[in-house]
Amino acid sequence: MATHWAILIGVGMTVDTTQRENGQPEDRSLRGAVPDVQATEAFLRTLSRPVDITTLTASKSPQSDLSSRPSETPEALPTRKNVLDALKRVANSCAAGHQVYIHFSGHGTRRPVPDLYKRSWESVALVLFSDRPEGREYLFAETMHKYLRMITLKGAYVTLVLDCCFSGSVMRTEAHLDSLIRFIEYDIAETKGATEKS
Numbered sequence: 001m002a003t004h005w006a007i008l009i010g011v012g013m014t015v016d017t018t019q020r021e022n023g024q025p026e027d028r029s030l031r032g033a034v035p036d037v038q039a040t041e042a043f044l045r046t047l048s049r050p051v052d053i054t055t056l057t058a059s060k061s062p063q064s065d066l067s068s069r070p071s072e073t074p075e076a077l078p079t080r081k082n083v084l085d086a087l088k089r090v091a092n093s094c095a096a097g098h099q100v101y102i103h104f105s106g107h108g109t110r111r112p113v114p115d116l117y118k119r120s121w122e123s124v125a126l127v128l129f130s131d132r133p134e135g136r137e138y139l140f141a142e143t144m145h146k147y148l149r150m151i152t153l154k155g156a157y158v159t160l161v162l163d164c165c166f167s168g169s170v171m172r173t174e175a176h177l178d179s180l181i182r183f184i185e186y187d188i189a190e191t192k193g194a195t196e197k198s
Helices: 033-044 080-093 141-153 174-180
Strands: 004-011 015-021 024-027 052-058 099-105 108-114 120-129 136-140 157-163
Touching: 004 033, 004 080, 004 120, 033 052, 033 099, 052 080, 080 136, 080 141, 120 141, 136 141, 141 157
Parallel strands: 004 052, 004 099, 099 157
Antiparallel strands: 015 024, 108 120, 120 136
16 A cells, blocks of 8 residues: 555646637647656656656647647546546545655636625635636635645645746746746636535
8 A cells, every 4th residue: 555645737738818819819838847747757756665646747749739639648637627536536545654745837826815804815726727618727725725634634744846826927037938937817707607616
């Protein structure tokens, strides 16, 4: 039985429907997200203790356009369902003293959430891949917290690495803006009618 667990998520193919040029969605894919996850997986496989690894990636080749699909099978894509299934499996299987490593490489976003006192705060989310026309869906911090709490209450140790940006205001360089920024504006139209029950 495994005592070390890893969930590796790399969202390299991303469509931004909020930033349209000539009425077309913008390609906000990240060249480094999937290679980062692949390098992490390769390293984990060299460890002396076996690690139960779930890898979910959405690759975009330089030749493909926004209408093409990632090369991965549906079960290996970083969809909300697949990520939640991976979190549930680890939460149900881990035990006290186990080590859990969760790594996300991709875009982040924020959405405003008014509270009962008319103050406003923002909920951060990881931007995941989707086959829907929008090309993405979200995993909000509240949902991630629920699963991290389930794991830590069992006495397991969690390391969470988020290689993404939630601010959208920090740019590495203007020359490579499209390929380096890891933030996408939240689109409320994508989640109308959806609930965070998982």
